[in-house]
Amino acid sequence: MELKAKIPSGPIAEKWDKHRFELKLVNPANKRKYTILVVGSGLAGASAAATLAELGYHVECFCFQDSPRRAHSIAAQGGINAAKNYRNDGDSIYRLFYDTVKGGDFRAREANVYRLAQVSVDIIDQCVAQGVPFAREYGGMLDNRSFGGAQVARTFYARGQTGQQLLLGAYSALNRQIGAGRVRMHPRTEMLDLVLVDGHARGIITRDLVSGEIRRFAGDAVLVATGGYGNVFFLSTNAKGSNVTATYRCYKRGAGFANPCFTQIHPTCIPVSGGHQSKLTLMSESLRNDGRVWVPKNEADVGKDPRKIPDADRYYFLEERYPSFGNLVPRDVASRAAKLVCDEGHGVGALVDGVRNAVYLDFADAIQRDGRETIDDRYGNLFEMYERIAGESPYEVPMRIYPAVHYTMGGLWVDYNLMSNVPGLHVLGEANFSDHGANRLGASALMQGLADGYFVVPYTLGHYLVSMHRGTVGTDHPAFEATERDVRARIDKLVGLKGDVPVDEFHRRLGRIMWDDCGMARNAEGLQRALTEIPALREEFWAKARVPGGGPTELNPWIEQAGRVADFLEFAELMCHDALYRDESCGGHFREEHQTEEGEAVRNDDVFAHAAVWEHAGVGQEPGLTKEPLQFEYVKLTTRSYK
Amino acid sequence: MKVKLKIWRQKSGAPTGGFRTYDVEVVEEMSFLEAIDVLNEQLIRDHEKHPEGPVAFDHDCREGICGMCSMVIDGRPHGPRPGTTTCQLHMREFVRRGFRDGDTITVEPFRAKAFPVLRDLVVDRTALDVIQQAGGFVSVSTGAAPDANAIPIGKADADLAFDYAACIGCGACVAACPNASAMLFTAAKVSHLSLLPQGQVERTQRAIEMISAHDGLGFGGCTNHNECEAACPKEISTDSIARLNQELLRTLVRAH
Numbered sequence: 001m002e003l004k005a006k007i008p009s010g011p012i013a014e015k016w017d018k019h020r021f022e023l024k025l026v027n028p029a030n031k032r033k034y035t036i037l038v039v040g041s042g043l044a045g046a047s048a049a050a051t052l053a054e055l056g057y058h059v060e061c062f063c064f065q066d067s068p069r070r071a072h073s074i075a076a077q078g079g080i081n082a083a084k085n086y087r088n089d090g091d092s093i094y095r096l097f098y099d100t101v102k103g104g105d106f107r108a109r110e111a112n113v114y115r116l117a118q119v120s121v122d123i124i125d126q127c128v129a130q131g132v133p134f135a136r137e138y139g140g141m142l143d144n145r146s147f148g149g150a151q152v153a154r155t156f157y158a159r160g161q162t163g164q165q166l167l168l169g170a171y172s173a174l175n176r177q178i179g180a181g182r183v184r185m186h187p188r189t190e191m192l193d194l195v196l197v198d199g200h201a202r203g204i205i206t207r208d209l210v211s212g213e214i215r216r217f218a219g220d221a222v223l224v225a226t227g228g229y230g231n232v233f234f235l236s237t238n239a240k241g242s243n244v245t246a247t248y249r250c251y252k253r254g255a256g257f258a259n260p261c262f263t264q265i266h267p268t269c270i271p272v273s274g275g276h277q278s279k280l281t282l283m284s285e286s287l288r289n290d291g292r293v294w295v296p297k298n299e300a301d302v303g304k305d306p307r308k309i310p311d312a313d314r315y316y317f318l319e320e321r322y323p324s325f326g327n328l329v330p331r332d333v334a335s336r337a338a339k340l341v342c343d344e345g346h347g348v349g350a351l352v353d354g355v356r357n358a359v360y361l362d363f364a365d366a367i368q369r370d371g372r373e374t375i376d377d378r379y380g381n382l383f384e385m386y387e388r389i390a391g392e393s394p395y396e397v398p399m400r401i402y403p404a405v406h407y408t409m410g411g412l413w414v415d416y417n418l419m420s421n422v423p424g425l426h427v428l429g430e431a432n433f434s435d436h437g438a439n440r441l442g443a444s445a446l447m448q449g450l451a452d453g454y455f456v457v458p459y460t461l462g463h464y465l466v467s468m469h470r471g472t473v474g475t476d477h478p479a480f481e482a483t484e485r486d487v488r489a490r491i492d493k494l495v496g497l498k499g500d501v502p503v504d505e506f507h508r509r510l511g512r513i514m515w516d517d518c519g520m521a522r523n524a525e526g527l528q529r530a531l532t533e534i535p536a537l538r539e540e541f542w543a544k545a546r547v548p549g550g551g552p553t554e555l556n557p558w559i560e561q562a563g564r565v566a567d568f569l570e571f572a573e574l575m576c577h578d579a580l581y582r583d584e585s586c587g588g589h590f591r592e593e594h595q596t597e598e599g600e601a602v603r604n605d606d607v608f609a610h611a612a613v614w615e616h617a618g619v620g621q622e623p624g625l626t627k628e629p630l631q632f633e634y635v636k637l638t639t640r641s642y643k
Numbered sequence: 644m645k646v647k648l649k650i651w652r653q654k655s656g657a658p659t660g661g662f663r664t665y666d667v668e669v670v671e672e673m674s675f676l677e678a679i680d681v682l683n684e685q686l687i688r689d690h691e692k693h694p695e696g697p698v699a700f701d702h703d704c705r706e707g708i709c710g711m712c713s714m715v716i717d718g719r720p721h722g723p724r725p726g727t728t729t730c731q732l733h734m735r736e737f738v739r740r741g742f743r744d745g746d747t748i749t750v751e752p753f754r755a756k757a758f759p760v761l762r763d764l765v766v767d768r769t770a771l772d773v774i775q776q777a778g779g780f781v782s783v784s785t786g787a788a789p790d791a792n793a794i795p796i797g798k799a800d801a802d803l804a805f806d807y808a809a810c811i812g813c814g815a816c817v818a819a820c821p822n823a824s825a826m827l828f829t830a831a832k833v834s835h836l837s838l839l840p841q842g843q844v845e846r847t848q849r850a851i852e853m854i855s856a857h858d859g860l861g862f863g864g865c866t867n868h869n870e871c872e873a874a875c876p877k878e879i880s881t882d883s884i885a886r887l888n889q890e891l892l893r894t895l896v897r898a899h
Contacts, residue, residue, distance in 0.1 A: 051785040066701065067772050069812055070709040086792060122788075129788035131781045131841045133805040140795025158805060164708055165808060172780035179776035187769065210761055239703040273672040278680055279705045385707065388724075388731050389674075454785045502687040504680070548687050548696040554655035555762045557699055 001256055001615045001626040006415040007111045012634055013093075016115045019416070020459055024466035031056035033472075034465055037204055037219035039191045039246055041068030043163075043170055043446060044429025045225035047453025050173035053182035055458060060217055061174070062186045062206060064241055064560070069171045072227055072239040073449060076163025077284035077382065078147065079155035080127075080446040082120040087144055091152040093117045100444060101635040103149040103330050104409070104437020105587035105603065107259070107611070110634055111416060112434045119455040120447050124156055126454060130169040134158050147442040148285050149330035149642075155443040160284050160382045166446055170453070189215075190560060191246045192490075194222065194253045194425065195483045197473050201425035203480060205487045209560060212553035214487060216475035221461060224250060225428040225453070228408035230263065232568045232575065233519070234511025236405035237269060237282040243564040244571045247412050247431050251574075255420040256413035256613040256626065258433035260571070261579035264440050264588045265520050266406030267334035270389050271349050271358040280404040281389055283361070283382055285442040288327045290366035290375065291399070293318050293338070295346035295359050302348050306360055306398050317341050317359075321598075325642040332439040332588045332601075333642055335403035339520050340599055342402070349400040362398035403520060407445060409436040409588065410578070413613045413628070417460035418452060423468055426461060428452040433611065438587025494562045495552050499544035503558065506541045507565045513537070514572055518579050523592040527580040531573060535620055538569040570619055577614070577623060584608045605637050644669055644734070647747040648682060650698055655762040663695065664747065671735040675722065676702055676712065678734060679750075700764040707731040707876065710811030713818070714764055715751040720815035720874040728813065728876040753814055755823035757861040768814050770860040771828060777856035778849040779832040781841050794840050807835035809877045816871035816879075822863030827871035829857050830887035831879050837890060847897065850890035 008019040026034070034057050038049040041063040049061040063071060083096040096117040101108055124142070128134065134156050135143040144153040158165040177183040188209040195203035195216070203218040229244035230236035251257045268283045294314045296302055301309050317337055319326045329337075338359045341347070349358030367375050372395060376383070383394045390400065411433040418426050418434075429449040436444060473479075513533050517526035549556040585594040585601035586608070594602040609632070615624040646667050653660025667685065669678045683697035690696070703711040712729040716722035722732045723740055737748065750764065758766040796804075808831075816827040833850050836842030842849070858864075865884055872881045 047785075054784040065703060065709070065711060066768055067710075067812065069772070069775075070703055070711050072704060072709070075704045075706050075708050084791070122786075124791045125788040126783075126785060128791040128794075129781065129783040129841055131804075131808075131836050131839050133801050133808050133835070133839065134791075136796055136798050136801040138798050140797050140801075141792050158808075161708065161809065164811075165805070168808065172775070173783075173785070175772070175776045176780040176782060178772075179778075185772075187772075210767075237706075239709060240705060241703045274670065276670065276673050276677050276681065278674070278677050281706050384726075385731070388707075388727060388733065391672075391733070391735055458785065500688060500690070502684045504684060546687055546690065548690060549699070550655065550696065555699060555765060556655070558697065 001421060001613065001624065003256065003413065003421060003613060003626055003628050004415060005109065005628060006417060007109070008416065012111065012114045015111050016118055023459055023463040026462040026465055028056055032058060034058065034220040035060060035218070036221050036223060036461070037217055038062070038223045038225065039204065040071065040225035040227065041174065042071035042073035042225060042227055042429060043167055043449030044453045045071070045223070046167065046170035046174045047450050048223055048225060048428055048457050049183050050170060050177050051454050051458045052461065053177035059177070059183040060186065060219065061183055062189045062191055064188065064190045064209060066187050068174060068185060068187065069168065071167060072242050073167045073446070074164045075239065076446055077160045077282065078286040079145065079157035079162045079443040080123065080166060081147070081154050081443040082124045082156060082447065083117050083154060084121055084124060086142060087153045089152045091154050095152065096120060096154065098635055099150050100435070100441060101437070102640060103439060103441040105439050105640055106437065106605070106609065106632060106637050107586055107630065108437030109434055109630060110632060115456070116435050116448055116451050119451045122455055123447060123450045127166055127169050130172060132158065132165045132169040145286060145289060146328065148288060148328050148334065149441040157286070160286070160379060163446060166450065170450070192249065192487045193483050194250050195479050196253055196422065197477055197479045198470065200423045200470065202473050203475065205484050210555050212556065214484060216480045216484060218473055218475045218480070220465060220469055220472060221424045221426060223426045223428060223457065224412070224431055226431050228411070228430040229571060230405045230408050232510070232572050233405045233514045234507045235272065235277060235280050237266060237280050240279060243567065245564050245567045248567045248571050250412060250420070250422070250425060252616050253422065254616070255422045255425055256615055257410070257574060258413040258611045258613045259410040259578065260575045260614065261518065261582060261589050262409035262438050262587065263405060264331060264407040264409060265335040265403045267331055267338055267403050268361060268401045269404035270386065271400055271402040272352055273350060274352060281385065282404070282406060283386060283399065283401060285331065287361060287379060287382060290378065291327065291361040291363050292316055292365060293327055293359055293361055295341045295348060299345045302346065302356055306348070315341065315346065322642045329642045330439060330441060335520060336590060336599065338403055358400040358402045360398040361401045363394055364398070367395065407440055409433065409438060409440055413611065417463065418457050419460070419464060424464060426457055428457060438589055491552050491559065494547050494559055494566065497545045497547040497562065499546045501544045501546060503545050503547065503562045503565050506537060506545060507568065509537055510534070510569060510572055518576050521590050521592050522579050524580060527576050530576045534569065534573045534576065541566065541569055574614060574623060578612055581612060581625070582608060609637070644671065645745050646678065647745065649747050649749045651751045652695055652698070652763055653760050669734050671738055673734045674705070674730060675716070675732040675734065676705060676730050698764060699762045702730055705730040708811060710813035713753045713766060713813055715753060715818060717749050720753060720818040721876050726876060726878045753818035755817045757823065757825070758814060758817065770862070771812055771814055771825065773860060774825065774829055774853055774856045775832065778845070778852035781836060782845060796839060800838050804835050804838040807831045807879060807883055810879055811877060813876065815874045815876060817862065819870040819874035820863065821868055821870065822866060824865050825857055825862040826865035826884050826887070827875065827879060827881060829853050830883035833890055834883040834886040837886065846890060847894045850887060851894055854891065
């Protein structure tokens with residue numbers, strides 16, 4: 001596979017400006033002749049679809065939910081970073097760039113991250129102009145808070161519902177274009193394959209989830225913004241419908257998949273309460289601004305009422321291990337520390353399968369210091385959510401939290417223009433790999449999704465259309481015929497599954513394999529085990545699963561679900577291959593073989609300072625590897641320390 | 644605990660359906676949707692006894708924010724707990740309210756003329772998007788924005804705008820309204836934008852266009868029952884409807 005990152009030359013601060021000037025432009029009158037297919041309507045997809053339509057392109061936008069407003073970006077709680085330096089506390093574009101590269105444990109592309117920091121300031125302006133009701137101070141200016149991995153307050157927020165408000169902003173911009181007839185929206189529609197003509201992405205095959213109709217859409221470019229693949233673990237903070245299908249199908253058609261093993265395990269989630277658990281719920285990282293994380297020092301205290309454990313018998317493990325960042329260490333560090341204390345027998349909360357996997361997040365000190373009203377103002381909706389799920393009020397009893405799968409940094413490989421190695425196929429937001437390296441800092445996902453959609457792809461797409469694109473094709477092209485045939489054959493195979501076992505059970509079992517052997521801590525032995533267990537489970541799935549609910553020509557959620565789980569059953573193997581290959585610890589990828597005596601991650605920059613990009617070689621076959629070397633010219637490769 | 648779930652079953656594309664009752668074993672820690680997950684696994688395993696198959700229902704984030712889940716539980720959209728979506732409702736809430744082993748819980752889809760049932764508990768709420776497309780936005784294209792702090796907004800106004808912007812578009816207000824009106828939904832967006840300086844330029848036109856779209860989609864009018872506010876999982880106030888009327892009145896005054 002040939003990978004050209006197309007990073008512009010010149011000093012880092014000038015790369016994007018220079019590149020924007022050098023990119024070819026599409027004449028305004030010609031834009032309407034182009035049809036752009038945008039798959040996904042989250043922050044990246046909706047912002048791209050709206051902005052491209054504003055520019056004059058004809059856009060077809062697809063989402064599997066019943067409305068574009070329901071994309072999973074909506075569930076992001078904490079905030080969005082921007083290098084505005086409104087607090088006068090020493091922030092700058094360079095500092096946001098530096099923090100993000102370091103936070104990603106030196107496995108992201110410097111030029112992309114710098115551009116992200118640059119456009120972060122424009123995002124806030126745009127969102128405010130759309131009417132996004134960010135938190136404000138009494139003087140009317142925007143408020144900020146600090147987030148993990150940063151020592152400045154650069155996070156803009158809208159209570160604990162920042163993702164919702166930003167998505168509704170992008171959704172409103174999208175609605176304006178739908179109303180004007182420049183975007184045609186296809187809700188309850190799932191992309192099932194990518195159509196290639198002469199090696200270029202020229203269309204998609206979809207299934208209408210209400211009528212079951214299989215349809216062909218031709219376009220001059222395809223933008224995939226379908227989010228991450230955290231649901232491969234079954235239990236994650238992702239929405240139930242979040243899936244890998246669109247990106248995985250692109251991978252099977254030749255797009256490179258970069259660093260699939262880079263998974264973010266978020267430290268503050270509500271712990272599992274039993275075998276019935278269908279998903280996990282995140283408690284915003286912002287809580288760590290005021291909450292103190294601790295476990296009982298004595299194992300005998302783990303079942304006790306936490307309020308009755310005196311301060312001297314508490315182990316504030318983040319504050320003690322990382323005095324300068326304290327409770328605000330990055331997510332990967334906080335998660336591993338929590339796992340470590342639980343593994344050592346200090347975990348609290350209910351016994352599930354014989355273990356207590358939770359730590360306390362305690363607001364008693366903050367409530368005493370700032371008053372209940374202030375804390376309520378900051379976190380009221382999160383406390384309520386916790387109480388509904390856990391049945392206890394965090395105003396009275398410390399929260400119990402435990403890490404859970406939350407975000408995936410890996411994704412389809414893209415160049416500086418956000419185009420994959422398949423010409424015409426652009427990948428945006430969480431679905432691509434480029435900006436977060438091996439660990440994403442809090443409040444950076446919203447920033448990246450909107451940066452890609454509002455401010456990057458609208459420029460770079462035009463360049464593809466002018467310089468590489470080769471004439472319009474129709475859906476009567478034989479490539480559409482052939483791809484549609486593949487899609488239909490697969491659906492028939494799924495509908496034909498008439499065993500006795502619900503698909504959920506396979507998904508749950510796959511999740512357990514992945515959590516145990518490719519989760520917060522990994523080792524070669526476990527990964528090799530997973531690589532034999534996954535194909536066996538896949539075989540069992542095709543032999544014993546049952547897809548109920550009638551035929552393929554009606555609303556049938558179980559066909560959708562089975563198709564997604566079938567893809568996860570293949571994709572999981574790719575993740576394990578990557579995790580086994582990356583024989584170092586970095587960010588969210590913690591290989592137990594590579595750690596310091598204190599349990600901190602040990603990178604191997606000599607061998608692994610690159611993105612590992614995988615090429616499909618057939619189901620069950622070892623994928624092919626191509627490396628994109630990563631150069632660090634500005635942020636010196638150092639061992640991350642938050643002590 | 645044992646629960647009898649009396650659930651509305653309607654085939655895909657069928658004009659109507661009927662209730663079926665199922666016995667399910669659940670625990671208090673489960674969410675209501677997890678109880679339905681358990682039932683569905685049971686129906687799949689017992690497929691010979693249950694040719695009707697599992698129950699189709701809409702759900703996605705299961706965190707109370709995406710607005711996808713939509714069930715009428717014991718006669719109330721999103722069930723008995725105020726300010727809570729179906730997905731955030733837990734079985735312990737029923738116990739708290741005096742549920743006894745073997746009691747029946749009735750589950751129906753959101754019902755309204757503008758929300759046709761697609762299958763079982765799944766309804767089509769596209770009409771809500773159409774209302775937003777008519778004017779639920781500020782007409783600002785990407786790149787045209789001034790600095791975010793250029794226009795100060797008082798905290799009180801920003802907070803109140805947020806309260807209205809918190810709408811998740813689930814349609815519980817419509818399902819609760821005896822007229823199947825989407826007035827609370829429409830008013831929430833009009834109020835959110837009319838409270839902010841950015842929304843001033845289009846405020847009159849926005850209210851008219853959104854209400855016209857609303858009326859043309861088969862939603863009923865508002866006759867002040869306030870059922871919508873009681874059912875709203877985000878507890879959006881019907882003050883917004885007064886604000887919407889105020890916006891419409893401004894138009895009339897200006898027109899004469």
